[in-house]
Amino acid sequence: MKNEGKKAVWSEYQKEIADDKFFYVRSCIRQNFFPGSEVAFLRILKEVLGKDVYEHPCHTTCSGIGYHGDIVPFETAMTVVARQFALMTEAGYENYVPSCITSFGLYTEILDTWHHFPEVEKKIRKNLKEATGREFEAPKNLAHASDVIFKFRKEIAAKAKYKLINKNTGEPLRVVDHIGCHYAKMFPSKGVGGAEYPYVLAGMIEEWGGQVIDYPERRHCCGFGFRQYLVQANRGFSVACSKEKFESMQPFKPDMIITNCPGCPMFLDRWQYVINEIEGKQYGQNGEGIPVFTYEEVAGLVLGFDPWDLGLQMHQTDCEPVLDKIGIEYSPEDKYKLNSLNHSQPKHLVVNV
Amino acid sequence: MGKHVVVIGAGVAGMEAAGRLSRNGLEVTLLEKESVAGGHINDWFRLFPDRRDSNEVREYLINLSSDPKIQLKTGASVDKLTRHGSSYLLTTDAGENINADAVVVATGFSLFRSSRKEEYGYGIYENVISSADLEKLFISGEIVISSGKAPQRIGIVHCVGSRDEKVGNLYCSKLCCVTAVKQAIEIKEHLPDSEVFCFYMDMRMGGALYEELYREAQEKWGVNFIRGKVSEASETIDGKIVVKVEDTLAGRPLKMDIDMLVLMAGMEMSEGGSKLAATSGLKTGENRFFASADHHFGSNISNLEGVFFAGTCIAPMNVTETISHARAAVTEVMEYFSNNNR
Amino acid sequence: MDNLFDKLMEDIRFEEGLNACMNCGVCTAICPAAEFYSYDPRKIVDIVQSRNNELIEDLLKSEQIWYCGECMSCKTRCPRGNAPGLIIMALRGLSQDLGYFTESEKGRQQLAIKRTIGESILNTGYCVYIDGISPEFHPEQGPTWEWVHENRVDLIERLGGNYKGDGPGILRKIPQETLDELKKIFEVTGGLERYEKIESYSKKKAAEMNLDFDEGIDNEYFSHIYKTNNGSHTR
Ligand code: SF4
Ligand code: SF4
Ligand code: SF4
Numbered sequence: 001m002k003n004e005g006k007k008a009v010w011s012e013y014q015k016e017i018a019d020d021k022f023f024y025v026r027s028c029i030r031q032n033f034f035p036g037s038e039v040a041f042l043r044i045l046k047e048v049l050g051k052d053v054y055e056h057p058c059h060t061t062c063s064g065i066g067y068h069g070d071i072v073p074f075e076t077a078m079t080v081v082a083r084q085f086a087l088m089t090e091a092g093y094e095n096y097v098p099s100c101i102t103s104f105g106l107y108t109e110i111l112d113t114w115h116h117f118p119e120v121e122k123k124i125r126k127n128l129k130e131a132t133g134r135e136f137e138a139p140k141n142l143a144h145a146s147d148v149i150f151k152f153r154k155e156i157a158a159k160a161k162y163k164l165i166n167k168n169t170g171e172p173l174r175v176v177d178h179i180g181c182h183y184a185k186m187f188p189s190k191g192v193g194g195a196e197y198p199y200v201l202a203g204m205i206e207e208w209g210g211q212v213i214d215y216p217e218r219r220h221c222c223g224f225g226f227r228q229y230l231v232q233a234n235r236g237f238s239v240a241c242s243k244e245k246f247e248s249m250q251p252f253k254p255d256m257i258i259t260n261c262p263g264c265p266m267f268l269d270r271w272q273y274v275i276n277e278i279e280g281k282q283y284g285q286n287g288e289g290i291p292v293f294t295y296e297e298v299a300g301l302v303l304g305f306d307p308w309d310l311g312l313q314m315h316q317t318d319c320e321p322v323l324d325k326i327g328i329e330y331s332p333e334d335k336y337k338l339n340s341l342n343h344s345q346p347k348h349l350v351v352n353v
Numbered sequence: 354m355g356k357h358v359v360v361i362g363a364g365v366a367g368m369e370a371a372g373r374l375s376r377n378g379l380e381v382t383l384l385e386k387e388s389v390a391g392g393h394i395n396d397w398f399r400l401f402p403d404r405r406d407s408n409e410v411r412e413y414l415i416n417l418s419s420d421p422k423i424q425l426k427t428g429a430s431v432d433k434l435t436r437h438g439s440s441y442l443l444t445t446d447a448g449e450n451i452n453a454d455a456v457v458v459a460t461g462f463s464l465f466r467s468s469r470k471e472e473y474g475y476g477i478y479e480n481v482i483s484s485a486d487l488e489k490l491f492i493s494g495e496i497v498i499s500s501g502k503a504p505q506r507i508g509i510v511h512c513v514g515s516r517d518e519k520v521g522n523l524y525c526s527k528l529c530c531v532t533a534v535k536q537a538i539e540i541k542e543h544l545p546d547s548e549v550f551c552f553y554m555d556m557r558m559g560g561a562l563y564e565e566l567y568r569e570a571q572e573k574w575g576v577n578f579i580r581g582k583v584s585e586a587s588e589t590i591d592g593k594i595v596v597k598v599e600d601t602l603a604g605r606p607l608k609m610d611i612d613m614l615v616l617m618a619g620m621e622m623s624e625g626g627s628k629l630a631a632t633s634g635l636k637t638g639e640n641r642f643f644a645s646a647d648h649h650f651g652s653n654i655s656n657l658e659g660v661f662f663a664g665t666c667i668a669p670m671n672v673t674e675t676i677s678h679a680r681a682a683v684t685e686v687m688e689y690f691s692n693n694n695r
Numbered sequence: 696m697d698n699l700f701d702k703l704m705e706d707i708r709f710e711e712g713l714n715a716c717m718n719c720g721v722c723t724a725i726c727p728a729a730e731f732y733s734y735d736p737r738k739i740v741d742i743v744q745s746r747n748n749e750l751i752e753d754l755l756k757s758e759q760i761w762y763c764g765e766c767m768s769c770k771t772r773c774p775r776g777n778a779p780g781l782i783i784m785a786l787r788g789l790s791q792d793l794g795y796f797t798e799s800e801k802g803r804q805q806l807a808i809k810r811t812i813g814e815s816i817l818n819t820g821y822c823v824y825i826d827g828i829s830p831e832f833h834p835e836q837g838p839t840w841e842w843v844h845e846n847r848v849d850l851i852e853r854l855g856g857n858y859k860g861d862g863p864g865i866l867r868k869i870p871q872e873t874l875d876e877l878k879k880i881f882e883v884t885g886g887l888e889r890y891e892k893i894e895s896y897s898k899k900k901a902a903e904m905n906l907d908f909d910e911g912i913d914n915e916y917f918s919h920i921y922k923t924n925n926g927s928h929t930r
Contacts, residue, residue: 001588005468005476026865028821031856032828035865039855055863058873065822068765069808070787071893072816074708076886083880105767117707131879181766186778188771195771196471196585216587216595221727225764228728230812231804233924235835237731237764244730251590273837311854316837336842338849346842472772516717517774554719584724584772599720599729599737606720606729 001214006197013194017151018095018141022053023088027100028061029262030294036311037296038099041145044299048159049152053097056087064102068226078110078120079127086128086136096139097148101261104144105182108190111138142190144183146260146295150192150200153207161304164210166255167327172211173255176290177201178245178268180261181221201258201295208302217248223271224263242271246283246290253285256322257292268292273316289317301328308334355380356690359443359453361431361629364392365414365672366664367459369679371425372417374457377687381423382451384443386430386625390418392461398491400672401528401535402562410672430625434633434660439693441659455659455686458635458643459679460626462665465514465522465618472585473510473616480504480594481586481614483513484532487540496543496613499592503544504612508596509533510583511553515619524640526619527669530557533617534570541574550577550611552598560671579607586614620669635660643667653682661685699751703743703785712770712781716740722769722779732928734762736769736779743782755790758928761801791892797900801928803920806897809890810912817878820869825851825858 022045030038045051063080066072072080088096098104114121128134149156164173179198184191193199196219202212223241228234245268249257259265269292275281276289284290292315293301300310307328312319313335323330336345356379360371363385371383389395391414397407418425426445433444434456443451467475467483475481479499482490490496498504511533515526530553537549556578558564570576581599589595594614599606622630622641630637636656638644643666646654653661663682664675703709716737723729723737739759742750754760763783770778787796796802812822830841843850848858857864881887897916901908907915 002477002479005474008468008476009471028823031821031865032823032825035851035856036854038865057861057863057867058870060820060869060873060877061816061822063816063822066808066812066816069812070784070791071805071809071813071889073788073885073889074706074784076881076884076889079880079884080877083876113707113711116711120707127880127883131883132876181768185767185771194471197477214588216589218587219585219768221764221766221768223727223764225728225766227761227801227804227808228764231807232832232921233804234801236924236929237728237762239835240731241727270835270837270840274835309854314839314843314850316839338846338853342846342849344842344846347838512774518714518776519772519774554717580720581724582719582721582774584721597724599723599735601718601720601723601737604735604738606724606726608730 009197010193010199013189013192013199015143015147015190015192016141017143017147019151020051021093022051022095022097022148023091023093024053024055024145025059025062025084025096025098025103026055027098027103027262028065029266030099033262033266033314034294034297034311036309036314037294040296040300040305040310041099041149043305044156044296044303045148048303049155054091054093056091059084059087062098062100062103062106064100064106065226067106068102069230070227075124075127077106078113078124079131081107081110082124082128082136083132083134085138086132086134088139089135089137094137094140096142097145099145101144101180101182102263104142105186107142108187111142112187114138144260146200147192149295149299150203153204156299156303157207160208160302162302162326162328164205164208164298164302164326166325168325172209173322173325174213174253175205175210176213176215176218176249176252176254176257177205178222178257178259178261178264180259180264183260201260204295204298205258208298213249213252213254215249215252217245220245220248222261222264222267224267229263229267238267239271239274242267243275246272246275250283254290255325257290258295258298259292260295265292265294269315269317284321286321288321291315291317291319291322293319301326306330308337356454357382357452358455358457358686359384359441359451360457360459362392362459362461362625362666363390363418363425363427364459364461364664365394365410365675366461366666366679367392367457368414368418369676370457370459370663370682371423372414372420373680373683374686375420375422377683379422379686382453383418383423383425384429384431384445385425385427388427390415390425390427393464394672396485396488398488399535399539401531402560402566404535404539431629432632434629436657439659455661455689457661457663457682457686458626458629458655458666459663460623460629460666462620462669463623465520465621467513467616467618469520470513470517470616473513473583473614474586474588475616478586478588478594479592480612481616483616483618484529484536485618487536487615491539496540498613504547506548506611507540507550508583508594508609508611508614509537509549509551510614510616511551512582513616513618514621516554522619522621522640524669525557527557528671529617529619531560531563531566534563534567534576536615537576538566538570538574541576548577550579550609552579552581552583552596554580554582561673581607620665623666626666633657640668653678653685659689699748699755699789700743700746702789703751706785706788708781709785712778712785713740713743714775714777716744716777717775719774721772721774722777725768725772727766727768728762728764731930732762733930734759736763736783739786740777740779740782743786752795755786755793755795756798758799758801760786760790761799761804762928791889794892794896794899797896800923800925803897803900805893807917807921809893810917813890817874817881820874820877825866
């Protein structure tokens with residue numbers, strides 16, 4: 001692998017990312033499965049970097065999962081999105097930052113559609129006015145939350161408490177990056193580094209001391225496939241996709257996986273559990289799984305946030321191997337601590353203890 | 354006084370045109386941006402369809418263009434071309450001014466820069482090379498991959514940078530299919546035990562003896578032809594290349610491990626040609642090559658009186674066609690002068 | 696009978712997604728669904744571009760159009776600038792409009808998606824909300840999720856969320872006025888009509904199949920479409 005070649009490709013995809021005054025829009029899936037990541041994003045932007053980030057209490061789903069589940073027509077999705085834009089306009093913001101990749105892809109698709117078919121935009125404006133009385137300006141800058149962290153990766157590195165380095169060997173951790181399909185596959189020019197060699201997560205990994213692993217199935221979908229996971233009868237597809245990725249990355253001995261999409265960290269995390277249950281197979285080292293993280297979780301760890309504040313206890317595949325390699329201080333007893341009254345633990349632990 | 358013609362580009366077309374012009378008694382200045390004349394043929398080992406040594410053609414061209422009436426200037430590209438009365442003033446990048454009574458544009462083609470087809474990983478994966486790189490290996494006499502070993506399984510990808518909206522080239526480069534077949538045979542000659550797979554969309558074998566060569570590749574050399582355009586290449590931990598392609602005749606997606614992937618880079622308007630078009634007012638067509646006055650009977654004629662096209666600066670051509678086209682350009686130049694003298 | 700190609704052309708994604716296809720197979724080669732299912736996006740594009748009404752009708756009734764995962768990997772690569780994934784979306788839309796989706800096992804699943812995601816959008820303002828992600832329907836989420844789900848109130852509070860609370864924040868309650876706006880948008884833009892069509896065609900199909908049909912997810916037909924896999928889909 002020749003890294004200069006990749007650098008040349010990366011340099012052809014420079015993306016403009018706003019540097020302050022963000023209008024933040026949450027991800028449905030991440031709020032449910034990785035709430036700590038969104039908390040960390042806001043904490044990093046506001047407290048660590050001193051940025052202005054606004055969240056409107058009345059924003060909703062973008063309807064993207066419904067759109068890609070084909071139950072929500074495009075016109076409906078466009079109008080729901082137009083409403084989100086209206087909230088941004090009313091709040092006086094111009095830089096739109098969605099936390100979700102499906103949303104980001106949908107916004108990009110919609111803006112592109114409006115660009116090519118102005119009559120569609122007109123119609124959506126009329127729809128929105130009729131349904132809600134609202135009006136909107138399209139965002140001046142649209143960046144995914146991972147773009148924003150990418151933009152500030154150096155500032156984060158400068159304040160870092162830890163590096164993505166194995167403290168025992170001094171070697172960089174070997175990190176697999178998984179980019180959500182809808183980040184750049186539809187519109188390569190809208191992603192940092194393009195669609196073939198996205199740099200958005202690779203840039204963070206490099207900056208924070210790790211080494212990026214490129215493996216044959218790097219670009220393969222995690223297997224969400226919307227209806228392919230949403231309906232129980234189809235989940236075989238979903239697990240088969242993730243499995244293909246694990247098999248392909250295993251020879252490279254990755255220490256961890258980092259992702260920027262809502263679904264991917266969940267599937268890459270949970271399907272390891274399922275495959276292990278069915279086949280007794282683990283893809284990490286020493287009979288362990290490969291820990292999977294969101295980019296905010298990794299940024300938070302690097303900055304010295306407490307792993308359990310980041311919500312790492314919600315992962316099915318244990319994150320501790322990576323914490324130990326880096327030498328992050330954490331308290332194992334506190335992992336599942338909720339409050340003084342609630343001392344519950346996941347079942348597998350109760351059984352084993 | 355004898356008329357003076359400037360020929361821009363000393364590749365096959367330019368050398369042929371220069372030689373023929375001088376034989377017709379004209380003074381010729383032959384400009385070449387590289388340090389030697391010859392163009393792409395200098396980098397090619399053997400030529401299709403008969404696999405003759407490219408040096409033979411080169412020697413023919415050198416002989417033809419070695420005439421006291423021809424002044425070859427290497428290391429000179431044209432920055433500007435402006436009309437002055439009935440003649441042209443050419444300014445080279447070195448600032449030299451040259452007067453010409455007529456100009457033959459023979460700026461040729463550039464090979465598609467394969468790294469632009471990002472998903473094939475040229476310049477990133479060690480064992481992904483271009484058709485031009487393979488010729489260099491043929492010249493060196495040794496076909497090896499990055500490990501120093503000979504490859505066992507070799508894939509050849511057709512249409513790299515051609516017939517592809519994603520890279521902005523809608524046209525067929527016309528010569529890469531036969532180049533693929535030629536190179537496949539040569540690989541088999543060098544490495545008889547290897548397996549060679551050509552991934553093609555259509556076998557465009559429309560030249561004298563091309564189809565025969567294709568058949569020879571199948572019958573005599575056992576080259577495998579799989580109908581499908583390669584979708585992506587990636588690299589395994591031991592440096593193998595994984596190719597994803599659909600065998601469209603069987604309707605089956607394939608994932609193949611191979612040792613070396615060769616990209617059949619297409620032909621594009623040359624950089625020199627594009628620069629000249631931008632500064633001279635010469636028109637280009639939708640494929641960015643120069644636009645001839647008429648596809649059928651005016652392919653040498655440009656939109657500027659007294660400026661003529663020769664060879665692949667207007668479209669992909671093989672060596673035979675290029676030589677014929679250069680001769681036709683000379684006919685146009687001669688006619689132009691005789692009409693203007695009347 | 697309607698010209699189905701013309702109907703597809705009314706979908707802007709179809710117009711964007713279909714130029715001439717040269718059957719190169721680049722889309723199929725990279726398609727995760729083609730690797731797993733007996734599925735070939737190239738053939739779908741080819742059928743559609745044939746403009747053959749019968750073939751398109753068969754397609755709209757077939758399993759074929761439901762295998763795609765809408766990852767859009769094909770859009771990145773097609774040398775003719777097609778987007779098979781977008782074409783599929785247009786086909787799925789039309790199949791639902793015409794009621795053809797109930798003709799295939801995979802198509803019938805649209806009711807399940809409407810009843811789960813679709814209703815969640817209008818009822819909660821989220822496409823999924825933690826209360827509805829039960830470990831029972833999601834065994835693959837593992838024991839940790841069981842714990843998360845059971846202790847969601849305390850856990851979300853511990854992580855700094857705003858479970859069912861007012862104002863901004865994670866898993867906040869989305870105000871009723873906002874939900875009313877969403878509903879109105881669905882009404883004005885054809886979203887509700889799509890929902891109703893999915894319901895009424897499914898109901899008809901349930902009767903045909905002799906399966907009990909009721910609201911919600913606790914009935915024979917829902918359970919059937921959510922879980923049935925006749926095993927004939929994969930390669
Ligand atoms: S000649 Fe063959 S390889 Fe070259 S562009 Fe045409 S079809 Fe493709
Ligand atoms: S990649 Fe494009 S041109 Fe090739 S088969 Fe698929 S749709 Fe057709
Ligand atoms: S969008 Fe659909 S057809 Fe295209 S690659 Fe993904 S799964 Fe295949």
